Amino acid sequence: MNDSELEVGIQSAYMQALKSFNEGGVPVGSSLMVDGAVVALGHNQRFQKGSNILHGEMDCLENAGHAFDLTQSTMFTTLSPCQMCANAILLFGIPRVVILDNTNVTDFKTNVDYLREQGVEVIIEEHAPSMELNRRFQTEPETKGLWLGDVGK
């Protein structure tokens, strides 16, 4: 993956996070790239669909369907994956994950070391706009409850 593709993946995931934030939802977005193409996008759907399980990564995996070889894919996510999403990544055999915020993770168990131990290449690219969305949503009084509900608190 070259720098240009990396940047497209990052921006694509971030735009999903921003979309969700502007809809009043949990601002975690995700994108999947295969062979230099963005093949799926998704964002957290707790607010929009009342979903328990559609975190950003899960929504993106669901949208990918069965058409692509995910064992050759790269997943981008604007927040460090929770244990459900990390294990979905492993189940699908995704070899590389790019995390845009590994900082706003105080409310849940992160899985960077775990993914690496399982052979996944984890790239942490602290992306200021993604981090700012997470920081705001997780800490502002009007959204903190929605956020905590999403991580099982």
Add this chain to the structure above:
Amino acid sequence: MNDSELEVGIQSAYMQALKSFNEGGVPVGSSLMVDGAVVALGHNQRFQKGSNILHGEMDCLENAGHAFDLTQSTMFTTLSPCQMCANAILLFGIPRVVILDNTNVTDFKTNVDYLREQGVEVIIEEHAPSMELNRRFQTEPETKGLWLGDVGK
């Protein structure tokens, strides 16, 4: 949970598996009980909805929505949970899981020990009708491919 409630949970999960089997889908069903009531049902949706992520347990969790205290619930599943589902169970704080087939598990990593290490009470009730559905679906030529796809193979 008394024996009568246990039996209701088992039958409810099994009927979901049978429904999915009769629809041509992966025959894994799930039920959730809280305070002696069945509060949610679900089954694998790979065939029916073309879903990647809606294993039986995930579909059931999604159907539960946010209305119930899952930290007081019991999840029934007709097949031993994969790593995605096991970690969803942990994320939602579900304290007890009843597994109706811990035998037809050769194609994926099981998580009974892992769940127990994390404090979940795991009850294995080998349930012949559930096991028979899994055995048939996993081994018969016309369905084996759908099954393997569902566990990332």
